[in-house]
Amino acid sequence: MTTRAHSSPVHADLPVAIIGAGPAGLSMARALKRLGTPYVQFERHxxxxxxxxxxxxxxxxxxxxxxxxxxxKSGFFDHPMPREFADYPSHDQILRYTRSFADEFGLREAIRFNTAVASVEQCEDGAWTVQTATGATRARAVVCCSGVTWDPRMPELPGEFDGQVMHSVGYVDPSLFRGRRVLIVGLGNSGADIACDAAANADAAFISTRRGYHFIPKHMFGKPSDHTDEWAPLWAGRLVYGIVRRVMIGDVTRWGLPRPDHRLFESHPLLNTQLLHHLQHGDIKAKPGVARLDGGEVVFTDGSRERVDLVVCATGYDTSIPYVPADYFRWKGGRPQMYLNAFSRERRGLFGLGYLEVNSSAYTLFDRISHVIAQHLDDQVQRPGRAGEFERLIRDDRPDLSGGIKFVGSDRHAAYIEVRAYKKYLRSLSRRMGWAPLTPGMFDGVRTAPGRKGSLHVRG
Structure with a gap:
């Protein structure tokens, strides 16, 4: 196992390797660029x-x-989304915004597009080898930013089925549902969205879930619901949301959904009252868990049956970092156990950005974490004593980032953090380490595109 002692070489002459050029990877690139840290970025697309x-x-x-x-609440730090965007932006708006971010901060130049990473390996001297189809690159550190939704998790559905079974990763357009009898398995936020598409397009639509969820309206008091997070502590948020849910939504078991077996915020709530609309109007029918498949029918755990010819499993994804040897991270419940969900405790110079479950917007968290990673990498070269102090925290510090929430006892929820507790801890950590806080304008020296902050400069 590679030592974390700050006296070991940091290979300052080598670039940092960033793997992935999605939102997390771009955040990491901007943070390194601001400090003048050389880096190279790999993107398979x-x-x-x-x-x-x-x-x-x-x-x-x-x-x-x-x-x-x-x-x-969702944009990169000091780069707000345009005001003309919808309250809850579409996938197309988010894509344009993400690309404008890359353009405005001049991040494309360091990206090697169409270059998939096959493997990374730490060498005996502590440096890293990043292997692609076009050759090997030596790096002083590796930041994995390749995301958590690329390895679909399929449930076991016993029995024989005459129809089609697929994972939701293959779903793109509601035309798939026309003329068909469709069952959606799973009731996360994506499952609820896809169920609404099925309700509006299929000949018949059903949704199967084993667990009940709390529904929250997307707007309260004329504003998006997550604006309540700005002022309400946990107890107050539960009180406000509880009152609003009773007044605006009521008892969801009336429409066949299970009653939640947990308190609000102990699992992700569903921001999708459109699904309730379809349930109320009979466009879709709620069913319990799937017991088995039987020819052209699905049998449910309550003994009921429905004729179905398409089953879509919106059952989530397994976290995987396939290009990194498994023992470079400590894995538990299918998820890497990293300090602050970002720093490998096993390997010096190995980081992950985006491997966290959070109850609020991730983009601003990406910036906060990438800022910490970038400052630590800078410390390794400029202030090795401070870098060594932080490496001791990576090894020994075990902060409680739950914010007092007792999350549901599942593998997925074991990685959950409460966003305000996480931000508070990062702020206290930055003060302790003497790092500069994130402040408006600190990235202006990196900004290359003209125009106001948050404007869209999209390549054709």
């Missing part, structure tokens, strides 16, 4: 944008997808 590009092979995106957090 032909353009930036990650999952938001429908042309990116393997993306889970579909045409009706919208951001689950609101426009004003």
């Amino acid at each position: 032909s353009d930036v944008g990650g999952i938001w590009d429908l042309d990116n092979p393997g993306t889970p995106m579909y045409r009706s997808a919208h951001f689950i957090s609101s426009r004003d």
Whole structure:
């Protein structure tokens, strides 16, 4: 196992390797560029944008997808989304915004497009080898930014079926549902979106879920619901949302959905009252878990049956970093266990950005984490004593980032963080380490495109 002692070489003459040019990878690139840290970025697709590009092979995106957090809470730091965007931007708006970010900060020049990373390996001298089809690149550190929604998780559905079974990763357009009887398995936010498409387009639509979820309206008091996070502590948020849910939504078991077995925020709530609209109008029918498939029918755990010819499993994704040896991270429940969800405790110079489950917008968190990673990499060269102090924290610090929430006891929820607790800890950590805080204007020296902050400069 590679030592973390700050006296080991940092190979300052080598670039940092960033893998992936989606939102997380672009955030990391901007943070390194601001500090003048040399880096090279690998992207297997032909353009930036990650999952938001429908042309990116393997993306889970579909045409009706919208951001689950609101426009004003979701942008990169000091680069707000344009005011003309919808309250909850569409996938196309997010893609244009992400590409404008890359253009405005001049991030394309360091990206090697159409270059998939096959493997990374740490050498005996502590440096890294990044292997692609075009050759090997030596790097002083590796930041994995390749995302968590590329490895679809399929449930076991016993029995024989005459129809089609697919994972939602293959779903793009509601035309798939026309003339068919469709079952959606799974009730995350993507499953709820796809179920609404099925309700509006299929001959008959059903949604199967084993667990109940709390529904939250997308707007409260005339504003997007996540604006409440700006002022409400956990107890107050639960009180406000609880009152609003009772008044505006009521008891969801009336429409066949299970009653939640957890308190609000202990799992991700559903921001999709459109699904309730379709349930209320009979456009879709809620069913319990699937017991088995039986020819042209699906049998459910309550013994009921429905004739179905298409089953879409919106059952999530397994976290995978296939180009990194498994023992370079400590894995638990199918997820890498990293300090602050970003720093490998096993290998010096190995980082991950975007491998976290969070109850609010991820983009601003990407910037906060990439800022910390970039400053630590700078410290390794300029202030090795401070770098060594932080490496001891990477090894030994075990902060509670739950914000007092007792998350549901599943593998997925074991990686959950509460966004305000996370931000608070990062702020206290920055003060302790003497790092410069994120401040408006600090990236102006990196900005290359003309025009106001947040304006769109999109390449044709």
